[in-house]
Amino acid sequence: MITTPSASASSAQAPDAADVILDVRDLTIAYEVNGRSVTAVENVSFTIRRGETFGLAGESGSGKSTIANAILKLLGGNGRIVSGSIRCGDVEIEHLTGEELRAFRWNRVSMVFQSAMNSLNPVMTVGDQIVDVFTTHRKMRRAEARERARQLLELVGIDPDRMTSYPHQLSGGMRQRAVIAIALALEPDLLIMDEPTTALDVVVQQEIINEIKELQARLGFAILFITHDLSLMVEISQRLGIMRHGVLLEVGDSAEVYARPTHEYTRQLIDAFPPITRDPSAPAPSTAAAVDGPASDPAAAGEVVVSFRDVTKDFMGGSMFARRSTRAVDGASFDLHAGEIMALVGESGSGKSTIARILARLEQPSDGRLIVEGIDVLRDEPRRASRRYRNTVQMVFQDPFGSLNPTKRIRHFLERPLAIYSDLSAAQRREEAAALMRSVELDPALLDRHPHELSGGQRQRVAIARALAVNPKVILADEPTSMLDVSVRMGVLQLLKRLRDERGISILYITHDLASARFVADTTIVMLRGALVEGGASAEVMDAPQHPYTRLLVSAAPDPLRRTPFDREDRARVRAQIHTITEGRSPAQERPAHRFVSSTHWYSQDGVE
Structure with a gap:
C-alpha cells in the first residue's frame, strides 16, 4: 500500500501509458475568497486505468468534488489550478478552450452529479x-x-x-x-460519479451500483467514484484514495486499505461506520440478551411512556374533481418504554417521518390512539398539543442547517424554551444554557455565536440541547445524522446513548441506516409502506431477519466484507414477493397476530407464506 500523496502516480508496476485514461499530477487548486487565496487541493496525484473504478473518499470540504470539477473545467470564476496537470489520454485539460472544451465534455469525460432531480x-x-x-x-x-x-x-x-x-x-x-x-x-472514456447514490434508499442504491458495474464491464469505461461512504467505496472500487483538507493521505488497493489502513485518519473513517451484522468470526451468543449491542429486552427498560395504538394516517390529493387518498401509516402499533432507544427504519415513503410528526403533534392521525404517560392525548387534546405535552415530547429535525434561525445567536435557542417552560430568572437561564451546552459536549463560549459560525455537527448538538432544555421524557430524532459527515455521526450517536443513560430519556430514532440503528438502538422496528412488519432487539433483527423486506434491507446495506455476488434474478423475485405482500395487505383489524421468534423478536405474517 502507498501512503504518500503523490506515490500513486509511480507505483511499482507503472501502468502502460496507453492504458491510462486519467493522469492527475501534483495538482494544486485554489479559490479566491474575500481577496485571499484558499487552497482547496494540494499536490494531489493519481491515475485511473481503462475499465478501472478509482474511488476518492473523504468528508465534506476535503477537495473531492473540486478535483472532479477541475477535470471538466467547472471550477468557476474564482477557482484556478495553481500548479500541476490533468491529462485525459493525450489531452492536457487545462489548455482546452471554447469549441475544444465543448467537444471534450461528454465525449471523453462525463459526470453524474449528486442530485438527479437538480x-x-x-x-x-x-x-x-x-x-x-x-x-x-x-x-x-x-x-x-x-x-x-x-x-x-x-x-x-x-x-x-x-x-x-x-x-x-x-x-x-x-x-x-x-x-x-x-x-x-x-x-465517454471516463465517467465521474459525484455522490451519485446519496439521496437514494439502500436497496435502490445497491441495484444502481450493480447496474453501473455491469455497464462498465460491457462498455469498458473507467469510473472516478466520489463518496463519503467508505463501506460503499470498498464494494465498488478496485483502488481508492483517502482525502482530507485537500491532501491525498493514502492510496492503494481498496480491500487492502480497508483491511490494513496505514493512516490514522483512514482508521477513524473506517471506525465511523458501525457494522450492520455480527462478525461471523465472533462466537454466537447463547441467548438473545447476550447478542452484541444495546440491551435486548425493551420491557426491562421501564414503564411504557408512549403507546401508539392502531394509528392510521391518510393524505388527500388529486384535483378538485378527482380526489384520491394515500395511506402513509396503516394501523401501526408499538410501545416506547422509559429509557429505551427505539429505531424506526425503512425506505423513503414508508411512513417513518409521518409517525414522528404524529407523535410531535404536527400531523393529526386519521384514526387510532396516542397515549403518552397514561393520558389519551387525542381524546383530551383533540385540536392542538398542550404546553404539558410539549414539555414531555420534543423533536430533533434532520437538517441542522434549516432548524436553527440564522439571525439568532445560539443563546436564544436554549434560553427561549427555558423562559417559556420554567420560572427561572434571566441569570439562572444563562447558567442553565451553559450547562446544556456542556451536556452535549460543546463549549459554552459558543453561546454568543450564530448558527453559520458552527459546523454541522455542532449545530445538531445545539438542536439536541434545545430539545433537552425543557427536560422532556421523549425525544423524536428524525434522521439526526444523515446530513453530517461520517466522523461526526458517531459522536452524535454516542451522545444520544449517553443522554439516555444519564437522564433516562426515551428516544425514537428515525433512520434508513440499519448500521446506525443497530449501534444506537435497543429495539428496531421495520416499516414497509405504512405498516410495521418486523421488530425486536436490534441485534436479533439484523442478525436473523424474518420478514422478506427486512432480509432485503439487510442484504442491500453496504458491506465491504460481503462475498455473495449480487443476483439480479433473485432480487427480482424478492421484489415481486414484497409487491405481492403490499398489494394483498389485509385491513389492519383483520391481520393475523405477529409471529414471535423469541420473547422480543416478532414479524408480521400478513401475506408471508
Missing part, C-alpha cells in the same frame, strides 16, 4: 433530454436520436415507454438511472 430539466421529458445530447454533439437526425435514446433507457433498466415522462413522474432511482443514461450517451 441535474434534469423539469420542463423537458427524459427522452428529449437524451435526444438533445445526440442532436447537439453528434448532429443526428431526431428520429435516429430517439431510437438511440430508447436503447439507452433500456440499457440502464428503464422501460423505453417512459421516454415521454417528466423527471417528477419518475422515482428517485429512475431519475438517477436517467442521468446515467445521459452521461453514457456519447460513450
Whole structure:
C-alpha cells in the first residue's frame, strides 16, 4: 500500500501509458475568497486505468468534488489550478478552450452529479433530454436520436415507454438511472460519479451500483467514484484514495486499505461506520440478551411512556374533481418504554417521518390512539398539543442547517424554551444554557455565536440541547445524522446513548441506516409502506431477519466484507414477493397476530407464506 500523496502516480508496476485514461499530477487548486487565496487541493496525484473504478473518499470540504470539477473545467470564476496537470489520454485539460472544451465534455469525460432531480430539466421529458445530447454533439437526425435514446433507457433498466415522462413522474432511482443514461450517451472514456447514490434508499442504491458495474464491464469505461461512504467505496472500487483538507493521505488497493489502513485518519473513517451484522468470526451468543449491542429486552427498560395504538394516517390529493387518498401509516402499533432507544427504519415513503410528526403533534392521525404517560392525548387534546405535552415530547429535525434561525445567536435557542417552560430568572437561564451546552459536549463560549459560525455537527448538538432544555421524557430524532459527515455521526450517536443513560430519556430514532440503528438502538422496528412488519432487539433483527423486506434491507446495506455476488434474478423475485405482500395487505383489524421468534423478536405474517 502507498501512503504518500503523490506515490500513486509511480507505483511499482507503472501502468502502460496507453492504458491510462486519467493522469492527475501534483495538482494544486485554489479559490479566491474575500481577496485571499484558499487552497482547496494540494499536490494531489493519481491515475485511473481503462475499465478501472478509482474511488476518492473523504468528508465534506476535503477537495473531492473540486478535483472532479477541475477535470471538466467547472471550477468557476474564482477557482484556478495553481500548479500541476490533468491529462485525459493525450489531452492536457487545462489548455482546452471554447469549441475544444465543448467537444471534450461528454465525449471523453462525463459526470453524474449528486442530485438527479437538480441535474434534469423539469420542463423537458427524459427522452428529449437524451435526444438533445445526440442532436447537439453528434448532429443526428431526431428520429435516429430517439431510437438511440430508447436503447439507452433500456440499457440502464428503464422501460423505453417512459421516454415521454417528466423527471417528477419518475422515482428517485429512475431519475438517477436517467442521468446515467445521459452521461453514457456519447460513450465517454471516463465517467465521474459525484455522490451519485446519496439521496437514494439502500436497496435502490445497491441495484444502481450493480447496474453501473455491469455497464462498465460491457462498455469498458473507467469510473472516478466520489463518496463519503467508505463501506460503499470498498464494494465498488478496485483502488481508492483517502482525502482530507485537500491532501491525498493514502492510496492503494481498496480491500487492502480497508483491511490494513496505514493512516490514522483512514482508521477513524473506517471506525465511523458501525457494522450492520455480527462478525461471523465472533462466537454466537447463547441467548438473545447476550447478542452484541444495546440491551435486548425493551420491557426491562421501564414503564411504557408512549403507546401508539392502531394509528392510521391518510393524505388527500388529486384535483378538485378527482380526489384520491394515500395511506402513509396503516394501523401501526408499538410501545416506547422509559429509557429505551427505539429505531424506526425503512425506505423513503414508508411512513417513518409521518409517525414522528404524529407523535410531535404536527400531523393529526386519521384514526387510532396516542397515549403518552397514561393520558389519551387525542381524546383530551383533540385540536392542538398542550404546553404539558410539549414539555414531555420534543423533536430533533434532520437538517441542522434549516432548524436553527440564522439571525439568532445560539443563546436564544436554549434560553427561549427555558423562559417559556420554567420560572427561572434571566441569570439562572444563562447558567442553565451553559450547562446544556456542556451536556452535549460543546463549549459554552459558543453561546454568543450564530448558527453559520458552527459546523454541522455542532449545530445538531445545539438542536439536541434545545430539545433537552425543557427536560422532556421523549425525544423524536428524525434522521439526526444523515446530513453530517461520517466522523461526526458517531459522536452524535454516542451522545444520544449517553443522554439516555444519564437522564433516562426515551428516544425514537428515525433512520434508513440499519448500521446506525443497530449501534444506537435497543429495539428496531421495520416499516414497509405504512405498516410495521418486523421488530425486536436490534441485534436479533439484523442478525436473523424474518420478514422478506427486512432480509432485503439487510442484504442491500453496504458491506465491504460481503462475498455473495449480487443476483439480479433473485432480487427480482424478492421484489415481486414484497409487491405481492403490499398489494394483498389485509385491513389492519383483520391481520393475523405477529409471529414471535423469541420473547422480543416478532414479524408480521400478513401475506408471508
